[in-house]
Amino acid sequence: MLNAEMNEIGQFIPLHYHYQMLSDASRMNAFRTAIEEIVTPRHKVAELGSGTGALSFFAARKGAQVWSVEFNPALVSASQKFLNENGLAHKVHISQGDAANWLPPEPVDLVICEMLHSALLREKQLQIVAAFRDAHMARFGKAPGILPAATLLGVQPIFQCYDFNGYYAPVPLFQSPYYESDNCGTCGDPVVYKVIEYDKAYVETFEASVSFSFNNETNVNALRFITKSLLTMDLFTGKSIDWHSQYLILPLSKTYELKAGQVMNTRFIYRPGDPIEALSNAISVDIVEQLQDKEKDQLSLIA
Ligand SMILES: C[S@@+](CC[C@H](N)C(=O)[O-])C[C@H]1O[C@@H](n2cnc3c(N)ncnc32)[C@H](O)[C@@H]1O
Structure with missing residues (x-):
């Protein structure tokens, strides 16, 4: 993909950088605690930019049905393998695609998106969350809860x-x-x-x-x-x-x-x-x- 096009869509983080994110205890503890606090087994959840699948896993572990989207095909296959190894592949459906143009097949109660680069540069957190929120509202007539809230x-x-x-x-x-x-x-x-x-x-x-x-x-x-x-x-x-x-x-x-x-x-x-x-x-x-x-x-x- 051309650089200009990549910049339009956002930043794709290769698999070998995900170790840093997975081993960042403050990040993982905060997201895990927040997801565990909000999600119940009755919930349907979407994740935008699911990477290795860790946040989708936390939601699935609370009993939710999860649909996720990830742009990088290598991460889609890695996360499917990891979720399988963690025994929750049946609860998380991962699609490959651009989160800015994607909706799950059913309305969700919560959408999770962690594209929170410093100063909200590089990654398209705001564009992607706003596009999802508005498309979800237009298609299903209701707005999902959003994590992060602000x-x-x-x-x-x-x-x-x-x-x-x-x-x-x-x-x-x-x-x-x-x-x-x-x-x-x-x-x-x-x-x-x-x-x-x-x-x-x-x-x-x-x-x-x-x-x-x-x-x-x-x-x-x-x-x-x-x-x-x-x-x-x-x-x-x-x-x-x-x-x-x-x-x-x-x-x-x-x-x-x-x-x-x-x-x-x-x-x-x-x-x-x-x-x-x-x-x-x-x-x-x-x-x-x-x-x-x-x-x-x-x-x-x-x-
Ligand atoms: C900061 S990482 C977070 C990964 C995972 N959610 C986690 O917390 O461990 C952001 C992920 O979003 C993906 N991504 C970035 N822009 C995207 C887009 N437009 N559509 C789908 N995935 C995207 C990246 O490839 C990367 O895997």
């Missing part, structure tokens, strides 16, 4: 060490949200720039204009993009089962040496599913002096 996107200024044995190379990188990194210091609190609720979200451009103020001298040379998904929410208790995709660290064009009282205005714009470079290239930064309270009062009087 994704929060945030951004934070940081100082990242880009020294590699004396070689300075400011490259984009991924970081675990679940472990402290020695090579990275935070310079301010994260700010949420987008909230996506999958039961009503539609595909749109994400446009952010975020300001960070500094009370001390600080060096900032990168932005950390935070992607937190609420897999399921209990509306009565307010409790949720959450999962953080890997942090994405994007270097800025230079190191900004900020003085106390200065404000860093950052702006960026991208479409969900875009390549990482689209976001990298879209970041702009300017530094301004913080308005004193007196100046703010004067401005509000003018306004």
Whole structure:
């Protein structure tokens, strides 16, 4: 398939990368717990982009009938084999195809989709979930529950060490949200720039204009993009089962040496599913002096 076409559909992760996802304890525990909490034996479930079949397996193990779709034929056969070895092949039907144009033969109670790349780049989580939700509604007259329920996107200024044995190379990188990194210091609190609720979200451009103020001298040379998904929410208790995709660290064009009282205005714009470079290239930064309270009062009087 041509690169441009691949980019239209999403990102296909070859079998040899699935080990990383399967052995990511935070990811697996969060999805397993959420699926076990929601799914009952009466449920019909769909999974979009089922990979090795692990999430479909969790739903089938709770007694649900599952239909799954996966684009990569090698993963379709691997997952059929694994499900068979796990004794649940009879509960999960896997089709090969593009999840953006696929519906199960019957209405489902829940759809699961884990194409949650950092900052919702590269994979087409939003496009695929919205297309499925709308097609399901049009065909069966009802909307399925969606797992994850929502994704929060945030951004934070940081100082990242880009020294590699004396070689300075400011490259984009991924970081675990679940472990402290020695090579990275935070310079301010994260700010949420987008909230996506999958039961009503539609595909749109994400446009952010975020300001960070500094009370001390600080060096900032990168932005950390935070992607937190609420897999399921209990509306009565307010409790949720959450999962953080890997942090994405994007270097800025230079190191900004900020003085106390200065404000860093950052702006960026991208479409969900875009390549990482689209976001990298879209970041702009300017530094301004913080308005004193007196100046703010004067401005509000003018306004
Ligand atoms: C991040 S992996 C998750 C796999 C599996 N659900 C799990 O959690 O272990 C996303 C999967 O979606 C598949 N995929 C991506 N875009 C797709 C599309 N448009 N249609 C069907 N499958 C797709 C990829 O090949 C990959 O196996």
